[in-house]
Amino acid sequence: MKRVTFGVFAHVDAGKTTFSEELLYHVGAIRRKGRVDHGDTLLDADEIERKRGITVFANQATFTYEASHYTLIDTPGHLDFSAEAERMLTVLDAAILVISATDGVQAHTLTLFHLIQKAGIPLFLFINKCDMVLSLDNLYFELSDKLSHDILPIDTKVSSEEWLMNEEALLFLADRDDDFMLKYLEENATRQEKTAGFRTLIRKQKLIPVMAGSALKGEGIEEFWRFFDWLVQTDYADQADEPFTGCVYKIRYDDKQTRITYVKAISGKLRPRDELVTKKNGEIHPEKVNELRFYNGNAYTQAEEVQAGDVFGITGLKYPEYGTTFGDEDARLMMHFKPAFQAEIHFPVGTDKNTILRILRILEEEEPGYAVEYDHARDLIFVNVLGKIQLEVLSQLVENRYGLKVQLTSPKILYKETIAHPVMGYGHFEPLRHYSEVNLRLEPLPRGSGIVFCSECSVDILDPNYQNAVHRSVFEKEHKGVLTGGPLTDVKMVLVNGRSHTKHTEGGDFRESTCRAIRQGLMRAESILLEPYYHFDFFIPTEFLGRLFSDIQMNAGEFSLASDTGALAHVSGRGPVQTFGEYQQELLSYTKGNGSVSFIFDGYDHCHNPEEVIAAAGYDPVTDVDNPTHSVFCSHGAGFTVPWDQVPDMMHTLITL
Structure with a gap:
């Protein structure tokens, strides 16, 4: 079974979450499509996200499509939550960048594009809101000029078989693959060779397919997915019998304050009661796996086994943190986005300071874009962040989860x-x-x-x-x-x-x-x-x-x-x-x-x-x-x-x- 984890990225308001909902509905993962303006989407499950109408936390959904196992990860689009989006890059096999046809290439679109390219992740573009423009010609030029000359528009109205006969597409492939060039000139390339050539170019980031539609109206989603499923390949099946290795990309605490360690399996298999070892500050911490969970929004199903390519949650671990790698303790995931601002946090008179620090440490575990500091000399608590909206969300999180109203000063440079x-x-x-x-x-x-x-x-x-x-x-x-x-x-x-x-x-x-x-x-x-x-x-x-x-x-x-x-x-x-x-x-x-x-x-x-x-x-x-x-x-x-x-x-x- 092919296993693929893919992320959906976009500049804020490009329609990313609507695209994700429509896609999940099309593949049968959900029975009813949610809407951002109605506050009932599967992936924007947190109360803060539904009130603000933006994605704050990366969330995921798993589904099976024609004998392939997929995990979709919906990422935040706002610049202040770029660290959350960046962390998801560490577990992806492919990425979809949604671009609004009415807004074109926005500032944060460029940032996300460069991060995806730097991470070496195969990329697909989906131009959304096409029902609101007359022509895409100018946008295609902008994509080529600002993003890459390796973009290739795909006519999704035709089948994959017909598209493989497209001369423009074949010339694109021949221009970037010397071995295929000879077959192209001799007109003897087989369907398998053409398909393998396009898949290889995508994997090497020498081809960025571009497709278009309207997520809100459900136009172009089915056709996009048909080409995406056909062109994306992974090799996790070859790693199934290897020793287990995996990387931690997220920590969350659920409503019962159970600590969930989110992991991407790179090789091997893992079962409940297996032992995982965390190396931290020079010390070795062996721990037993309690539950293995596959998540769809906030809901989950328990698994008796996970294997290479799977993305899942583990309960029962207290030592791993973002960046921990199992099976290769010397490796570590790094982040490009790091806090650049610092704000002081004020809490109600009479509130136990240690309680506030404990709460903030939990949120710091969940969001490495936060960094909490306590100044004993001045008896002050500071939090380091990427931007102002992060501070607003932090204060809302503390109030929603723990019933405490805190205030944060205007952020200063760290x-x-x-x-x-x-x-x-x-x-x-x-x-x-x-x-x-x-x-x-x-x-x-x-x-x-x-x-x-x-x-x-x-x-x-x-x-x-x-x-x-x-x-x-x-x-x-x-x-x-x-x-x-x-x-x-x-x-x-x-x-x-x-x-x-x-x-x-x-x-x-x-x-x-x-x-x-x-x-x-x-x-x-x-x-x-x-x-x-x-x-x-x-x-x-x-x-x-x-x-x-x-x-x-x-x-x-x-x-x-x-x-x-x-x-x-x-x-x-x-x-x-x-x-x-x-x-x-x-x-x-x-x-x-x-x-x-x-x-x-x-x-x-x-x-x-x-x-x-x-x-x-x-x-x-x-x-x-x-x-x-x-x-x-x-x-x-x-x-x-x-x-x-x-x-x-x-x-x-x-x-x-």
């Missing part, structure tokens, strides 16, 4: 910090009846590397258990920089020496000395302030190029002219989120709606105005009680603190660069 050069950091922790000492070398890493740990310390010097304690301490909390208190990133932490006591050392002692060594090293280092950047693609009438170039430079961006067709220019580049965050509205204003821009998170880089940001933050690392820079030594039976700049003189073991 800055991070790193170091310019290698530096040694020293930490010592020796209050009465405790002892640990750590020498760490901090090294800068390329942008986007995050935090990395390794040990150069001999086990003859420091026991492996204590080295593991240092390792865990590096990753069990987010370490702060010393310029603004922003998260530390792109640093390799190398354990070069350490010391324990035969009687007084406990595992927790190395947590203290490790964190103090990191902070002490940062105080000695040349720190660099980083800010989030966008990659952008502008499509703008050439008459406005001068204005655009000037604005990009004024906003600390960099750019290049990707193409210029005479009437429309494509300008590509990158710039700070802080300066370009509101530029789309300005662009639409001075181009009178004829310009568009696609923004995608492009990592962190040097802050364009560090002095101003550091001054505004007013952060004093020495007085941050949750992240101490000093060390604790012992004299005459009592512990005493030593300022960070005097710690090297007091260390019992000292290794320098």
Whole structure:
């Protein structure tokens, strides 16, 4: 049985959920078509989605069609929920990008297209709302100009057999397949060779089929599906007898607060009571599978077995998180969309702070686009997000699920910090009846590397258990920089020496000395302030190029002219989120709606105005009680603190660069 997982993507209001409902109705997966404006669609099952009329959470439906097993995943279309859409790419075998015939290629359409292409996923385009336009000729030109020259319109009024005789299609194939070119010129290509050629081009992203219709009126859906089912192929059947491997792409808690781990099986089979192993922060966590579930919206059926190619939910696991891979613990799924803004959360007087934090941690598990931080020194809770609408949805989620009304401040840019050069950091922790000492070398890493740990310390010097304690301490909390208190990133932490006591050392002692060594090293280092950047693609009438170039430079961006067709220019580049965050509205204003821009998170880089940001933050690392820079030594039976700049003189073991 062929198994295919496909996702449906679109710019907001292109008709994506309507398309999905119509498709599910056509294949017999649902008996009644829901409508977004009626709030009764299968896939927009959450109350927030139905009230807002937009998709917020990726949802799925499974069905069988002519002996093939399919999973449809409906993804959010709004930019603020791009992280949710991006996560679904990790489990897809094919993607359908819905484009409105009335709106054409929108900014977020470009973003989604580039993400799908970068993920290497076979892509199909469906032009929706065709009943509202007279001709698609201009749109086909726009698709070729803005997206790809590899698009090929398919006349779905003919059968697949007839389409294989189409000269334009065959010439398209011959132009991209040298082996087929010879058969085409000799006019001796078989049906099987033609079919295999088109399927191969689609798999290699050298062919993007385009079909059209009207989802609301049910036009073109059946014909689209007939070609989609025929052209999409997978090879999971070849992996069925291999050991089980799979990746976690989503975590959800149901109405009974049962934790559901959503997995895509890559190879092998899995049954209830089988054991899965999660590797997390250097520790191994074996757990038994309780239930296996196939989901259709919020409803599910239990399965006695899942196999390669299936997408399903597991109950009974508490350690896996987004990105966990079973069977290949060293692999990990990465995200391009990451929080670039931070807001403070306020909750009703009298509400237990730990309750709020527990709730937010659950939502953080479900949505890695959120990141929750608690500032002990100021007794404040912050949440990091992609955009403002995410904050509105977060407050609604807390109220709907837990009955608590919270408020969030306007989001501010989330800055991070790193170091310019290698530096040694020293930490010592020796209050009465405790002892640990750590020498760490901090090294800068390329942008986007995050935090990395390794040990150069001999086990003859420091026991492996204590080295593991240092390792865990590096990753069990987010370490702060010393310029603004922003998260530390792109640093390799190398354990070069350490010391324990035969009687007084406990595992927790190395947590203290490790964190103090990191902070002490940062105080000695040349720190660099980083800010989030966008990659952008502008499509703008050439008459406005001068204005655009000037604005990009004024906003600390960099750019290049990707193409210029005479009437429309494509300008590509990158710039700070802080300066370009509101530029789309300005662009639409001075181009009178004829310009568009696609923004995608492009990592962190040097802050364009560090002095101003550091001054505004007013952060004093020495007085941050949750992240101490000093060390604790012992004299005459009592512990005493030593300022960070005097710690090297007091260390019992000292290794320098």
